[in-house]
Amino acid sequence: MGITTRAHGGERRHMAETRKKQGCWRCGCLVIGIPLLILLLLAGYAAAVYFKVPERLGLKQPPAEHLLSSTPDRVAAAEIMDELQAAGVRTEGLSLYVLPVEGRDYNLVVAVLDESQGFKFEGLGGEDVMVEFFKSLALGDASQKHNVGRVAIHYVNNEGVTKVSMTAPTQAIRDYAAGRITRAALLQAIEGKVDLKSMYGEVLP
């Protein structure tokens, strides 16, 4: 009986030692490991989204591919460009694309403002150049003739890097120009994207 008890006591000690040895694996590492794994998975997911891995592997179609793959209307783009030039807007380094939007009854006009190709915000009047540019693209006769329903602006800096991309529905620009909506409402209707790396890289010391 005594021997048995001793034996049981030894087993218990052995079990306790084993538990102590496995403690790191069963508790400590799990406490640290699971959040770490989750963090790693999140970081991997974010990196995959950032570097467009699913699109590159052909697992996901980018929205542009199924919405903007029709033939650009180059005649419309040339007419809008002529109108901007006639209005005194600097067109050097400016490229325009008029793209039919699949499933919608309107076109998207895309302006690439490329400072590395000589673009400057000139001829727009005032300091509020981005809003003025939106208005120039959306409200002209040529834009109305070619049924422009959305405007996008990509600003490329003098090093040829896309810094800011913004888009707005023509209706919101029209409403703002007519004083029907506030500036805050216009900003809410706008969507945008910025090259964060270069933006904060230059702003921060």
Add this chain to the structure above:
Amino acid sequence: MKLQAWKRLVLALAVALLLISLSGCFDTPEGQWLAWAFFGEWQDEKDLNPAKEDGSVNPEGVANLGKRALTGSTGDEESDAALDYGWIGDIAEADEMMDEARKDRDPEKMAEAIKKRPNDYTYRASAAVLAAERGNAPGWNVQEDAGEQLAGKPGDQVRYADQLISEAEAAVARITNNGARPYKDPVQCELLYRTLSSAYGLRYRAKGSVTASDLDLSNKYYYDSKDGCYSK
């Protein structure tokens, strides 16, 4: 006199230093600041700014930014498509390649551009004319069929027909030296006239009775492609 020269030198150096220091202010072009300033205003309005005005962390801004970073989307598919600069870059690259191919009359380069943008009927129009010019009947058939299918809407049909007419007429003028020289090959002649006949026919159908002369020209080129090219 010596002192004055010394003063002038100091003044010149001071002006030079001032200019150098001022030029440093313009390292970041004004346009970039204007674009960023507007972006910043927009970011604040949409609560996408990770920092508050006092420099402290804005948790909502961080969360909203994080959500966009994780999904890679603004939440609106059309906006995502419009903001995809890579897509526009691809169009620009293919357009440049196509322009070079048109200039060099290079079918391989044209095929490469078409591979990049297979749904662009303007590329198909140029490829059809080039195939006709080279007497390549199978190639002409493929590009003509694809072009007509892609230019499905009336506005697109007119633009497609206009381009075919303009490029095919230019090819005819170039090959025959404005009618002074015969075609090298009757197939080349036939394909170019068939291009013109179908393009005028398409434009007539797309525009309707307003352009009756298009129908006459379509018929004329049709007969030319049959008799005119093989009679001599």
